[in-house]
Amino acid sequence: MVIAVDGPAASGKGTIARALAAHFGLPHMDTGSLYRAVGLAVLRAGGDPADAALAAKCARMLDVTALDDPALRESATARAASVISAHPEVRAALLECQRGFARQPGGAVLDGRDIGTVIAPDADIKIFVTASLEVRARRRQAETPERDLAVVHANLAERDARDSGRDAAPLRQAEDAILLDTSAMDREAAIARAIALAEARLAEKTALR
Numbered sequence: 736m737v738i739a740v741d742g743p744a745a746s747g748k749g750t751i752a753r754a755l756a757a758h759f760g761l762p763h764m765d766t767g768s769l770y771r772a773v774g775l776a777v778l779r780a781g782g783d784p785a786d787a788a789l790a791a792k793c794a795r796m797l798d799v800t801a802l803d804d805p806a807l808r809e810s811a812t813a814r815a816a817s818v819i820s821a822h823p824e825v826r827a828a829l830l831e832c833q834r835g836f837a838r839q840p841g842g843a844v845l846d847g848r849d850i851g852t853v854i855a856p857d858a859d860i861k862i863f864v865t866a867s868l869e870v871r872a873r874r875r876q877a878e879t880p881e882r883d884l885a886v887v888h889a890n891l892a893e894r895d896a897r898d899s900g901r902d903a904a905p906l907r908q909a910e911d912a913i914l915l916d917t918s919a920m921d922r923e924a925a926i927a928r929a930i931a932l933a934e935a936r937l938a939e940k941t942a943l944r
C-alpha cells in the first residue's frame with residue numbers, strides 16, 4: 736500500500752504522514768529533506784542555489800542515509816531547497832531513490848510536493864494537506880518563536896509561489912487526491928481526520944475489488 740501526502744510548507748503534511756505510517760505500520764520518507772540536503776550542500780560549497788549544474792551535481796552525490804543534520808531545518812536551507820527543487824536536473828537525480836522507496840514490498844508513506852502527481856501517481860491513497868497561509872505562518876513561528884511573524888509569513892508566501900509556479904513538477908493537488916484543510920484543526924484533530932479519510936478510501940478500494 737502506497738500513501739502519498741502532498742501539500743505546501745508548514746501545512747502539517749509531515750506530521751500527518753508520520754502518523755499514517757505509524758497507524759498502517761509502513762516506512763515513511765520525508766522527501767523534502769532530500770531537497771533540503773541538496774540545498775544545504777550547495778550553500779556549504781559556497782554556491783548559488785540558482786546554479787542548476789552545481790545543484791544537480793550535489794543531488795547526484797547525495798548520501799540519502801545521512802539526513803539528520805539539524806541545519807536541514809533552518810530557514811536558509813528551506814529557501815535554498817525551494818530554489819534548487821525547481822531545476823529539472825535536480826528532480827531527475829532524486830527521482831529513483833523516491834520511486835524505489837515507494838516500490839518496496841509492503842508499501843510506504845511519502846510526503847512532499849509531487850508524490851501523488853509524479854513519484855507515485857498510482858498510489859492507493861493520496862491526501863493533499865493544506866491550511867491558510869496565516870495559520871501556517873503562525874504554526875511555523877511557534878516552532879521558532881524568536882522569528883518575526885511577518886518575516887515567517889513572507890518567507891512562506893515566497894516558497895508557495897516558487898513551489899507552485901515552477902515548470903518542473905509544481906505543487907498541485909492530484910485529481911484523485913483527498914483534500915484535507917487543517918486550518919481549523921489542532922494536531923490531534925488533523926491526524927484523526929487523516930486516518931479516518933485513509934481508512935475510508937481503503938475500504939472503498941477493497942469494496943471495488
Ligand code: DC
Binds near residue numbers: 848
Ligand atoms: O517539505 P519541505 O518544506 O521540507 O520542502 C522543502 C522544499 O523542497 C520545498 O520548498 C520544495 C521542495 N520539495 C519539492 O520540490 N518536492 C518534494 N517532493 C518535496 C520538497
